Amino acid sequence: MRPVFRIVRESLILGFAEMSAVYTWRTWTFGWLVRLLCQAAFYALLGRYVGDETTMRYVLVGNIVVLACLESTIVVISLAGERAMGTLPLLAITPSGHLPVYLGRGLQWTVTGLASSLTAWLVLPPLLGVPLPWPRAAYAIPVIVLILASSYGYGCALAGVALRLRGVEWLVLNFAYGVVMTFGGVNVPVDTWPGPLRVAVEVLPVVHGLQAIRGVLDGASTGHVMGLICAEALVGAGWYAVAALSTERLVSVGRRDGGLDHA
Amino acid sequence: MEAAVHTCRLRRVYAYRRRDTVVALDDLSLTVDRNEIHGLLGPNGAGKTTLIKILSTVLLPSGGTARVLGHDVVAETRDVRSLVGLVLGGDRGLYDRLTARRNLLFWGALYKLDARTTRARAGALLERVGLGERADDPVEGYSRGMRQRLHLARGLLHEPRVLFLDEPTSGLDPAAAAAFRRLVLDLRAEGRTFLLATHDMDEATALCDRVTLIDRGRMLLSGEPARAGRFLGDRECVDYTDPDPALADAAAALPGVVDVERRDGAPGAWRVHTADRDGTRRVLAWLLDRDVLTARRGEPTLEEVYLRAVGDRGMTV
Structure with missing residues (x-):
C-alpha cells in the first residue's frame, strides 16, 4: 500500500478510536443523528410556515446537504487536539511530514457526514411530504460526496488558523459552519444577496454543489449541472491548497517561534 | 569521522x-x-x-x-x-x-x-x-x-x-x-x-x-x-568517620579547609572540603595524629559539583 494511503488509513483508525470516546453507535444514531434530522426538519417546516411547498423543498434540500459540511468541518476540533496531545512536534519531524496526517486526521467526520446526509436524504422528504424526483434524486448522492470533500478541505484550511491561534477551535468551527449556513444558499438563494457578498460566497464550499443538486432535482441541463459540479470541485481544490499552505506555515512559524509544542 | x-x-x-x-x-x-x-x-x-x-x-x-x-x-x-x-x-x-x-x-x-x-x-x-x-x-x-x-x-x-x-x-x-x-x-x-x-x-x-x-x-x-571533582579546580576533600562533632569543629579551623559537613548515610561520617592538595595533606596528617584511621581522600560527587555550580539558584528559574 502506498505510504500516503497507509497514513490516511492509520489516521482514520485513530479518528474512529477518538470518536468512540464521545459516541457509541447508539448515542451517535439516537443522539447526534436525530438532532441533525430535527434541525433540517425544523428549517423545512419553518419554510412551509413562512412560504409554500416550493420554499419548504428549497429549505429542506439545503439543510440536508449542508449537514455534510457541518460534520466534515469538525476536523478543526480533531486537528486542534494534536496540540493538546503534544504530538505536533513529533508529527512535524517525521519524514512524511505533517501534511498527510493533517489532511487525514478528521476523515471519520466525512464518513459520519455522509451517513447523516444520506439518511436525511432518504428519510426526511417522505416524512415531511416533500416528494423527490426518484430515480433522478439519486444523482445528488455523488454531489453530496463532492461537497463533503470540499467542505473537509475548508475545515482543514481553517484548522491551520485554529492551531496557530490556540484555544479558538470552537470559535473557528462555528464561524466556518455558520458562514456557509447563513450565506451559502442553504435557506436563502445566493442571488438575493447584494453584489459584493454574492461574489464573496462563490469561494465557499457547498454553494455550487448545492446549486448543482437543485439543478438535478429541477431537471436542469447536464451541461449546467456539470459546470456547477466543476466549480464546487475547483473551490474544494482551492481550500486544500490553502490547507496545505496554512499547515506548512504553522510548522515553519512554530519552528521559528518555538510554539509548536505548546499546549 | x-x-x-x-x-x-x-x-x-x-x-x-x-x-x-x-x-x-x-x-x-x-x-x-x-x-x-x-x-x-x-x-x-x-x-x-x-x-x-x-x-x-x-x-x-x-x-x-x-x-x-x-x-x-x-x-x-x-x-x-x-x-x-x-x-x-x-x-x-x-x-x-x-x-x-x-x-x-x-x-x-x-x-x-x-x-x-x-x-x-x-x-x-x-x-x-x-x-x-x-x-x-x-x-x-x-x-x-x-x-x-x-x-x-x-x-x-x-x-x-x-x-x-x-x-x-x-x-x-x-x-x-x-x-x-x-x-x-x-x-x-x-x-x-x-x-x-x-x-x-x-x-x-x-x-x-x-x-x-x-x-x-x-x-x-x-x-x-x-x-x-576536577571541575571544581583544586578543590579536594577528605572523608572520615568519628562520632565526636568537636573534632569536626577543630578540623574546620585548620588552614586550607574550606568547609566541613556531615555526610548522609553512615553515622559520624564527615567530609572536609579543602582548598588545595596541601590542605588535603594537612588534614589527613592531622586526623592520623588523632588516631582517626578511617580518613581518606575523597572525590566530590557529580551532585556536589552540580550544586556548587548552580546551587545558588535555589527555586529560581
Whole structure:
C-alpha cells in the first residue's frame, strides 16, 4: 500500500478510536443523528410556515446537504487536539511530514457526514411530504460526496488558523459552519444577496454543489449541472491548497517561534 | 569521522510579547561522539530541552550551527530527521485512545516503513520494553512508566542512530528507572548514540560516558562524571568517620579547609572540603595524629559539583 494511503488509513483508525470516546453507535444514531434530522426538519417546516411547498423543498434540500459540511468541518476540533496531545512536534519531524496526517486526521467526520446526509436524504422528504424526483434524486448522492470533500478541505484550511491561534477551535468551527449556513444558499438563494457578498460566497464550499443538486432535482441541463459540479470541485481544490499552505506555515512559524509544542 | 552531534556557538533566543527576549542557548559549543551516552545536566530553564529540540529539528536556532552525523539541522533537515529519534518525557505525545501497538503502526506509516516491517518491529519493540502483554490495551490505561517505555519504543521504531531523550525517567519508580537505564545501555551496545537530558545525578553517573552541565544557555563544564571533582579546580576533600562533632569543629579551623559537613548515610561520617592538595595533606596528617584511621581522600560527587555550580539558584528559574 502506498505510504500516503497507509497514513490516511492509520489516521482514520485513530479518528474512529477518538470518536468512540464521545459516541457509541447508539448515542451517535439516537443522539447526534436525530438532532441533525430535527434541525433540517425544523428549517423545512419553518419554510412551509413562512412560504409554500416550493420554499419548504428549497429549505429542506439545503439543510440536508449542508449537514455534510457541518460534520466534515469538525476536523478543526480533531486537528486542534494534536496540540493538546503534544504530538505536533513529533508529527512535524517525521519524514512524511505533517501534511498527510493533517489532511487525514478528521476523515471519520466525512464518513459520519455522509451517513447523516444520506439518511436525511432518504428519510426526511417522505416524512415531511416533500416528494423527490426518484430515480433522478439519486444523482445528488455523488454531489453530496463532492461537497463533503470540499467542505473537509475548508475545515482543514481553517484548522491551520485554529492551531496557530490556540484555544479558538470552537470559535473557528462555528464561524466556518455558520458562514456557509447563513450565506451559502442553504435557506436563502445566493442571488438575493447584494453584489459584493454574492461574489464573496462563490469561494465557499457547498454553494455550487448545492446549486448543482437543485439543478438535478429541477431537471436542469447536464451541461449546467456539470459546470456547477466543476466549480464546487475547483473551490474544494482551492481550500486544500490553502490547507496545505496554512499547515506548512504553522510548522515553519512554530519552528521559528518555538510554539509548536505548546499546549 | 563526523561526531554524532556537534554544535558550534549555538544560540537560541525566544521573543515574548514582541519586546522581551530570553536567551535559552548562548554560544553553546558541544560535541557528542558516536556511540556515546552523553548526559545533559542543568536546572530548569537551563536550555537542555531547547538544545534537544534544535538537534531534532523541532526548533530553529537563532545563530551558530548544529550538525547531527555531519548533517546540518537547518540546511539538511530531511537527512537529520531520518537519523534521529526524539523521546520526550511526560504524559503527552501519545494517542491515548489507541493501543500501544496501534500507536506504533501509526508512527511506522509516518516514517514510511512498510506494513510488514512496522508490524514486526512494533511487536519486537513492545516485547523489548516490557509492554508485550499490554500491547493491545489502550494507552489511556497505562501508568507513567509504561507510557515512558512506549515513548522509547516509538522513538526507536525507525531505528535511528542518534536518540535524544528528554528527562526519560522523570516520575518513574526506581525499579522502572533502572530497567529503563539497562535498556539504554543495551541499545548503546548496538551502536546507538544518546543525548540524555536529566536532573537525576545518579542516573547521569551510572549511565553517561560524559556529561555537560549547562545553565542559562551556557556550558559550565563537560567531561566524565567519575572525574567530576576536577571541575571544581583544586578543590579536594577528605572523608572520615568519628562520632565526636568537636573534632569536626577543630578540623574546620585548620588552614586550607574550606568547609566541613556531615555526610548522609553512615553515622559520624564527615567530609572536609579543602582548598588545595596541601590542605588535603594537612588534614589527613592531622586526623592520623588523632588516631582517626578511617580518613581518606575523597572525590566530590557529580551532585556536589552540580550544586556548587548552580546551587545558588535555589527555586529560581
